[in-house]
Amino acid sequence: MVAWLRGTASGGDAALFAAARATLERRIDRRVRMRGLLEFSNLCTCECRYCGIRSSVPVARFTLSENEIVSAAVACRDAGFGSMTLQSGERRDSVFVEFVERCLRRIKRETKTSELPNGLGITLCVGEQTSDTYARWLDAGAHRYLLRVETSDADLFARLHPRHQRFDRRVRALTTLKALGYQLGTGVMIGLPGQTEEQLARDIQFFRDINADMIGMGPYLEAPGCPADLRPDRGVSERLLLSLRMIAATRITLGDVNIASTTALQAISPTGREAGLAAGANVLMPIVTPSDHRSAYQLYAGKPCVDEDTATCVACTPARAMRAGRPVLWNAWGDAPHAKGGPK
Numbered sequence: 614m615v616a617w618l619r620g621t622a623s624g625g626d627a628a629l630f631a632a633a634r635a636t637l638e639r640r641i642d643r644r645v646r647m648r649g650l651l652e653f654s655n656l657c658t659c660e661c662r663y664c665g666i667r668s669s670v671p672v673a674r675f676t677l678s679e680n681e682i683v684s685a686a687v688a689c690r691d692a693g694f695g696s697m698t699l700q701s702g703e704r705r706d707s708v709f710v711e712f713v714e715r716c717l718r719r720i721k722r723e724t725k726t727s728e729l730p731n732g733l734g735i736t737l738c739v740g741e742q743t744s745d746t747y748a749r750w751l752d753a754g755a756h757r758y759l760l761r762v763e764t765s766d767a768d769l770f771a772r773l774h775p776r777h778q779r780f781d782r783r784v785r786a787l788t789t790l791k792a793l794g795y796q797l798g799t800g801v802m803i804g805l806p807g808q809t810e811e812q813l814a815r816d817i818q819f820f821r822d823i824n825a826d827m828i829g830m831g832p833y834l835e836a837p838g839c840p841a842d843l844r845p846d847r848g849v850s851e852r853l854l855l856s857l858r859m860i861a862a863t864r865i866t867l868g869d870v871n872i873a874s875t876t877a878l879q880a881i882s883p884t885g886r887e888a889g890l891a892a893g894a895n896v897l898m899p900i901v902t903p904s905d906h907r908s909a910y911q912l913y914a915g916k917p918c919v920d921e922d923t924a925t926c927v928a929c930t931p932a933r934a935m936r937a938g939r940p941v942l943w944n945a946w947g948d949a950p951h952a953k954g955g956p957k
Protein backbone atom coordinates (compact mmCIF):
# COMPACT_ATOMS: atom_id res chain seq x y z
CA MET A 614 0.00 0.00 0.00
CA VAL A 615 2.85 2.38 0.79
CA ALA A 616 4.33 1.73 -2.69
CA TRP A 617 0.95 2.60 -4.24
CA LEU A 618 0.82 5.83 -2.23
CA ARG A 619 4.40 6.74 -3.20
CA GLY A 620 3.76 5.92 -6.87
CA THR A 621 6.60 3.38 -6.89
CA ALA A 622 4.53 0.21 -7.42
CA SER A 623 4.91 -1.67 -10.68
CA GLY A 624 3.01 0.04 -13.51
CA GLY A 625 2.85 3.34 -11.57
CA ASP A 626 -0.29 5.43 -11.21
CA ALA A 627 -1.88 4.31 -14.48
CA ALA A 628 -1.88 0.67 -13.33
CA LEU A 629 -3.10 1.65 -9.86
CA PHE A 630 -6.05 3.67 -11.15
CA ALA A 631 -6.95 0.98 -13.72
CA ALA A 632 -6.95 -1.68 -10.99
CA ALA A 633 -9.17 0.53 -8.82
CA ARG A 634 -11.68 1.02 -11.66
CA ALA A 635 -11.69 -2.72 -12.34
CA THR A 636 -12.39 -3.39 -8.64
CA LEU A 637 -15.26 -0.89 -8.67
CA GLU A 638 -16.83 -2.50 -11.75
CA ARG A 639 -16.45 -6.00 -10.31
CA ARG A 640 -17.67 -5.23 -6.77
CA ILE A 641 -20.32 -2.53 -7.43
CA ASP A 642 -20.86 -0.97 -10.88
CA ARG A 643 -19.77 2.10 -12.84
CA ARG A 644 -22.78 4.26 -11.96
CA VAL A 645 -22.15 7.42 -9.96
CA ARG A 646 -24.35 7.98 -6.90
CA MET A 647 -25.49 11.57 -6.25
CA ARG A 648 -25.99 13.03 -2.76
CA GLY A 649 -27.23 16.60 -2.61
CA LEU A 650 -25.06 18.29 0.04
CA LEU A 651 -26.91 20.79 2.24
CA GLU A 652 -24.70 22.75 4.63
CA PHE A 653 -27.57 23.83 6.86
CA SER A 654 -25.76 25.58 9.72
CA ASN A 655 -22.24 26.85 10.37
CA LEU A 656 -22.74 27.22 14.13
CA CYS A 657 -20.15 25.03 15.81
CA THR A 658 -18.97 24.50 19.37
CA CYS A 659 -15.68 22.89 18.32
CA GLU A 660 -12.28 24.34 17.70
CA CYS A 661 -10.66 21.98 15.15
CA ARG A 662 -7.47 23.94 14.47
CA TYR A 663 -7.54 23.44 10.67
CA CYS A 664 -11.14 24.54 10.15
CA GLY A 665 -12.33 27.83 8.64
CA ILE A 666 -15.58 27.87 10.64
CA ARG A 667 -14.26 26.76 14.05
CA SER A 668 -16.04 28.49 16.91
CA SER A 669 -13.45 31.25 17.39
CA VAL A 670 -13.47 32.42 13.73
CA PRO A 671 -15.51 35.62 13.32
CA VAL A 672 -17.59 34.42 10.37
CA ALA A 673 -21.29 35.37 10.03
CA ARG A 674 -23.22 32.47 11.54
CA PHE A 675 -26.41 31.05 10.03
CA THR A 676 -28.87 28.20 10.43
CA LEU A 677 -31.42 27.48 7.71
CA SER A 678 -35.07 27.26 8.73
CA GLU A 679 -36.93 23.96 8.78
CA ASN A 680 -38.82 25.02 5.63
CA GLU A 681 -35.59 25.93 3.80
CA ILE A 682 -34.12 22.52 4.67
CA VAL A 683 -37.21 20.63 3.50
CA SER A 684 -37.31 22.70 0.27
CA ALA A 685 -33.69 21.77 -0.44
CA ALA A 686 -34.56 18.10 0.15
CA VAL A 687 -37.47 18.35 -2.30
CA ALA A 688 -35.10 19.95 -4.84
CA CYS A 689 -32.73 16.96 -4.45
CA ARG A 690 -35.61 14.55 -5.00
CA ASP A 691 -36.84 16.50 -8.04
CA ALA A 692 -33.32 16.47 -9.48
CA GLY A 693 -33.40 12.64 -9.27
CA PHE A 694 -30.58 12.39 -6.71
CA GLY A 695 -32.30 9.86 -4.43
CA SER A 696 -30.13 10.84 -1.43
CA MET A 697 -28.94 13.89 0.41
CA THR A 698 -26.37 14.74 3.08
CA LEU A 699 -27.23 17.13 5.90
CA GLN A 700 -24.05 18.74 7.19
CA SER A 701 -23.43 21.34 9.91
CA GLY A 702 -21.05 22.31 12.65
CA GLU A 703 -21.21 20.33 15.88
CA ARG A 704 -23.79 21.18 18.55
CA ARG A 705 -25.25 18.90 21.21
CA ASP A 706 -27.87 21.16 22.81
CA SER A 707 -31.46 19.94 22.95
CA VAL A 708 -32.72 22.72 20.64
CA PHE A 709 -30.40 21.46 17.91
CA VAL A 710 -31.11 17.76 18.52
CA GLU A 711 -34.87 18.34 18.33
CA PHE A 712 -34.53 20.60 15.29
CA VAL A 713 -32.60 17.95 13.34
CA GLU A 714 -35.10 15.28 14.38
CA ARG A 715 -38.04 17.37 13.14
CA CYS A 716 -36.31 18.09 9.83
CA LEU A 717 -35.56 14.38 9.30
CA ARG A 718 -39.17 13.36 9.92
CA ARG A 719 -40.48 16.02 7.54
CA ILE A 720 -37.98 15.20 4.79
CA LYS A 721 -38.87 11.51 4.95
CA ARG A 722 -42.58 12.34 4.83
CA GLU A 723 -42.40 14.98 2.11
CA THR A 724 -40.01 13.35 -0.38
CA LYS A 725 -41.83 10.06 -0.98
CA THR A 726 -42.44 9.10 -4.61
CA SER A 727 -43.23 5.83 -6.36
CA GLU A 728 -39.48 5.45 -7.00
CA LEU A 729 -38.59 6.46 -3.44
CA PRO A 730 -41.36 4.89 -1.32
CA ASN A 731 -39.35 5.61 1.84
CA GLY A 732 -38.40 9.14 0.80
CA LEU A 733 -34.86 10.38 0.21
CA GLY A 734 -31.94 8.48 1.65
CA ILE A 735 -30.34 10.73 4.28
CA THR A 736 -26.75 10.92 5.47
CA LEU A 737 -26.10 12.98 8.58
CA CYS A 738 -22.77 14.73 9.05
CA VAL A 739 -23.19 16.71 12.27
CA GLY A 740 -20.32 15.55 14.45
CA GLU A 741 -19.99 13.66 17.71
CA GLN A 742 -23.24 13.20 19.64
CA THR A 743 -24.53 11.04 22.47
CA SER A 744 -25.66 7.52 21.71
CA ASP A 745 -29.25 8.55 22.58
CA THR A 746 -29.13 11.32 19.98
CA TYR A 747 -27.77 8.99 17.30
CA ALA A 748 -30.61 6.55 18.09
CA ARG A 749 -33.24 9.30 17.92
CA TRP A 750 -32.06 10.49 14.53
CA LEU A 751 -31.88 6.92 13.21
CA ASP A 752 -35.46 6.43 14.29
CA ALA A 753 -36.42 9.73 12.60
CA GLY A 754 -35.13 8.45 9.25
CA ALA A 755 -31.38 9.10 8.84
CA HIS A 756 -29.73 5.83 7.84
CA ARG A 757 -26.16 6.87 7.12
CA TYR A 758 -23.75 8.86 9.29
CA LEU A 759 -20.51 10.45 8.13
CA LEU A 760 -18.01 11.21 10.88
CA ARG A 761 -14.49 11.74 9.63
CA VAL A 762 -11.73 10.50 11.90
CA GLU A 763 -9.48 13.00 10.00
CA THR A 764 -6.43 10.83 10.77
CA SER A 765 -6.15 7.45 12.46
CA ASP A 766 -2.87 8.52 14.05
CA ALA A 767 -3.60 9.56 17.64
CA ASP A 768 -0.59 11.91 17.85
CA LEU A 769 -1.43 13.67 14.60
CA PHE A 770 -5.08 13.93 15.71
CA ALA A 771 -3.89 15.61 18.92
CA ARG A 772 -1.92 18.19 16.89
CA LEU A 773 -5.05 19.05 14.91
CA HIS A 774 -7.44 19.47 17.83
CA PRO A 775 -7.59 21.11 21.25
CA ARG A 776 -7.00 18.72 24.14
CA HIS A 777 -10.68 18.24 25.02
CA GLN A 778 -11.47 16.92 21.50
CA ARG A 779 -10.18 13.42 22.02
CA PHE A 780 -9.19 10.74 19.51
CA ASP A 781 -10.49 7.88 21.64
CA ARG A 782 -13.90 9.54 21.84
CA ARG A 783 -14.02 9.95 18.04
CA VAL A 784 -13.25 6.25 17.56
CA ARG A 785 -15.84 5.30 20.18
CA ALA A 786 -18.44 7.43 18.36
CA LEU A 787 -17.72 5.55 15.12
CA THR A 788 -18.11 2.20 16.87
CA THR A 789 -21.37 3.32 18.46
CA LEU A 790 -22.81 4.50 15.14
CA LYS A 791 -22.03 1.16 13.52
CA ALA A 792 -23.46 -0.82 16.44
CA LEU A 793 -26.70 1.21 16.32
CA GLY A 794 -27.22 0.21 12.68
CA TYR A 795 -26.14 3.26 10.72
CA GLN A 796 -24.30 2.83 7.48
CA LEU A 797 -20.99 4.23 8.62
CA GLY A 798 -18.92 6.81 6.78
CA THR A 799 -15.53 8.14 7.75
CA GLY A 800 -12.48 9.64 6.10
CA VAL A 801 -9.25 11.54 6.52
CA MET A 802 -7.41 14.63 5.33
CA ILE A 803 -4.60 13.82 2.91
CA GLY A 804 -1.32 15.72 2.88
CA LEU A 805 -1.39 17.07 6.42
CA PRO A 806 1.89 18.62 7.53
CA GLY A 807 4.22 15.84 8.64
CA GLN A 808 1.82 13.08 7.53
CA THR A 809 3.57 10.08 5.99
CA GLU A 810 2.50 7.48 3.43
CA GLU A 811 2.78 4.88 6.19
CA GLN A 812 0.22 6.80 8.29
CA LEU A 813 -2.11 7.05 5.29
CA ALA A 814 -1.80 3.30 4.66
CA ARG A 815 -2.77 2.75 8.30
CA ASP A 816 -5.78 5.05 7.72
CA ILE A 817 -7.01 2.60 5.08
CA GLN A 818 -6.51 -0.28 7.51
CA PHE A 819 -8.49 1.76 10.06
CA PHE A 820 -11.39 2.14 7.57
CA ARG A 821 -11.37 -1.64 7.11
CA ASP A 822 -11.12 -2.43 10.84
CA ILE A 823 -13.94 -0.05 11.81
CA ASN A 824 -16.04 -1.72 9.06
CA ALA A 825 -16.82 1.52 7.21
CA ASP A 826 -19.41 1.47 4.42
CA MET A 827 -18.60 4.89 2.96
CA ILE A 828 -15.43 6.92 2.66
CA GLY A 829 -15.22 10.69 2.21
CA MET A 830 -11.70 12.09 2.03
CA GLY A 831 -9.78 14.73 0.17
CA PRO A 832 -6.63 16.81 0.11
CA TYR A 833 -5.77 18.89 3.15
CA LEU A 834 -6.39 22.53 2.29
CA GLU A 835 -5.36 25.45 4.43
CA ALA A 836 -8.10 27.61 6.01
CA PRO A 837 -7.73 31.39 6.24
CA GLY A 838 -5.85 32.20 9.44
CA CYS A 839 -4.35 28.70 9.56
CA PRO A 840 -1.93 28.28 12.52
CA ALA A 841 1.72 28.32 11.41
CA ASP A 842 2.35 24.70 12.43
CA LEU A 843 -0.53 23.52 10.22
CA ARG A 844 0.70 25.10 6.98
CA PRO A 845 0.94 22.37 4.30
CA ASP A 846 4.42 21.01 3.65
CA ARG A 847 3.52 19.42 0.29
CA GLY A 848 2.57 21.38 -2.84
CA VAL A 849 -1.02 21.32 -4.11
CA SER A 850 -0.26 19.02 -7.07
CA GLU A 851 1.42 16.55 -4.73
CA ARG A 852 -1.58 16.62 -2.38
CA LEU A 853 -3.95 16.09 -5.32
CA LEU A 854 -1.99 13.11 -6.63
CA LEU A 855 -1.68 11.63 -3.13
CA SER A 856 -5.46 11.99 -2.70
CA LEU A 857 -6.13 10.16 -5.98
CA ARG A 858 -3.75 7.39 -4.92
CA MET A 859 -5.58 7.16 -1.56
CA ILE A 860 -8.93 6.80 -3.37
CA ALA A 861 -7.52 4.05 -5.58
CA ALA A 862 -5.78 2.20 -2.75
CA THR A 863 -8.95 2.38 -0.63
CA ARG A 864 -11.06 1.06 -3.50
CA ILE A 865 -8.72 -1.87 -4.10
CA THR A 866 -8.47 -2.68 -0.38
CA LEU A 867 -12.12 -2.25 0.66
CA GLY A 868 -13.84 -3.19 -2.62
CA ASP A 869 -17.57 -2.68 -2.16
CA VAL A 870 -17.78 0.58 -0.18
CA ASN A 871 -18.99 3.91 -1.55
CA ILE A 872 -16.18 6.45 -2.00
CA ALA A 873 -16.88 10.15 -2.62
CA SER A 874 -14.97 12.27 -5.08
CA THR A 875 -15.03 15.37 -2.90
CA THR A 876 -15.30 19.05 -3.75
CA ALA A 877 -11.86 19.59 -2.17
CA LEU A 878 -10.31 17.79 -5.17
CA GLN A 879 -11.86 20.43 -7.41
CA ALA A 880 -10.36 23.19 -5.27
CA ILE A 881 -6.95 22.11 -6.59
CA SER A 882 -7.85 21.18 -10.16
CA PRO A 883 -10.92 22.21 -12.20
CA THR A 884 -11.39 18.54 -13.12
CA GLY A 885 -10.35 17.15 -9.74
CA ARG A 886 -13.68 15.44 -9.11
CA GLU A 887 -13.56 13.73 -12.50
CA ALA A 888 -10.06 12.54 -11.65
CA GLY A 889 -11.43 11.13 -8.37
CA LEU A 890 -13.99 9.11 -10.33
CA ALA A 891 -11.24 7.83 -12.63
CA ALA A 892 -9.31 6.71 -9.53
CA GLY A 893 -12.18 4.54 -8.26
CA ALA A 894 -14.66 6.88 -6.53
CA ASN A 895 -18.40 6.43 -7.20
CA VAL A 896 -20.17 9.25 -5.31
CA LEU A 897 -20.52 12.95 -6.13
CA MET A 898 -22.06 15.53 -3.81
CA PRO A 899 -23.60 18.50 -5.63
CA ILE A 900 -23.90 21.44 -3.21
CA VAL A 901 -27.52 22.50 -2.63
CA THR A 902 -26.81 25.10 0.07
CA PRO A 903 -28.61 28.37 -0.80
CA SER A 904 -26.13 30.68 -2.55
CA ASP A 905 -26.43 33.49 0.00
CA HIS A 906 -24.95 31.23 2.72
CA ARG A 907 -22.21 29.47 0.77
CA SER A 908 -19.47 31.99 1.49
CA ALA A 909 -20.06 31.53 5.25
CA TYR A 910 -19.42 27.77 5.01
CA GLN A 911 -15.80 27.55 3.94
CA LEU A 912 -13.89 24.94 5.91
CA TYR A 913 -10.84 25.80 3.76
CA ALA A 914 -9.76 28.66 1.48
CA GLY A 915 -10.55 28.48 -2.22
CA LYS A 916 -13.60 26.23 -1.89
CA PRO A 917 -15.20 25.83 -5.33
CA CYS A 918 -18.89 26.43 -6.15
CA VAL A 919 -19.18 29.26 -3.60
CA ASP A 920 -20.51 31.66 -6.24
CA GLU A 921 -22.82 29.13 -7.85
CA ASP A 922 -26.48 28.52 -7.01
CA THR A 923 -28.31 25.25 -6.43
CA ALA A 924 -29.69 25.04 -9.98
CA THR A 925 -26.19 25.35 -11.41
CA CYS A 926 -24.67 22.68 -9.13
CA VAL A 927 -27.63 20.35 -9.65
CA ALA A 928 -27.09 20.49 -13.42
CA CYS A 929 -23.28 20.69 -13.45
CA THR A 930 -22.38 17.78 -11.17
CA PRO A 931 -24.12 14.89 -13.00
CA ALA A 932 -22.90 16.43 -16.27
CA ARG A 933 -19.34 16.12 -14.96
CA ALA A 934 -19.88 12.40 -14.31
CA MET A 935 -21.35 11.86 -17.74
CA ARG A 936 -18.59 13.85 -19.46
CA ALA A 937 -16.14 11.57 -17.66
CA GLY A 938 -17.91 8.64 -19.33
CA ARG A 939 -19.73 7.47 -16.21
CA PRO A 940 -23.49 6.84 -16.05
CA VAL A 941 -25.48 8.25 -13.12
CA LEU A 942 -27.72 6.20 -10.83
CA TRP A 943 -30.96 8.21 -10.71
CA ASN A 944 -33.83 8.11 -8.21
CA ALA A 945 -32.29 5.53 -5.88
CA TRP A 946 -30.56 5.67 -2.51
CA GLY A 947 -27.45 4.04 -3.95
CA ASP A 948 -26.26 2.34 -0.76
CA ALA A 949 -22.94 0.53 -0.86
CA PRO A 950 -23.23 -3.25 -1.19
CA HIS A 951 -20.93 -3.39 1.86
CA ALA A 952 -23.84 -2.11 3.92
CA LYS A 953 -26.23 -4.89 2.90
CA GLY A 954 -28.38 -5.91 5.78
CA GLY A 955 -29.20 -2.25 6.49
CA PRO A 956 -32.30 -0.46 5.21
CA LYS A 957 -32.63 -0.39 1.41
Ligand code: SF4
Pocket residue numbers: 657658659660661664665666667668701702703740912
Ligand atom coordinates in the same frame (compact mmCIF):
# COMPACT_ATOMS: atom_id res chain seq x y z
S1 SF4 B 1 -14.29 20.62 11.39
FE1 SF4 B 1 -16.49 20.49 11.88
S2 SF4 B 1 -16.54 20.20 14.13
FE2 SF4 B 1 -14.49 20.94 13.62
S3 SF4 B 1 -14.62 23.17 13.90
FE3 SF4 B 1 -15.05 22.74 11.71
S4 SF4 B 1 -17.28 22.58 11.57
FE4 SF4 B 1 -16.74 22.42 13.75
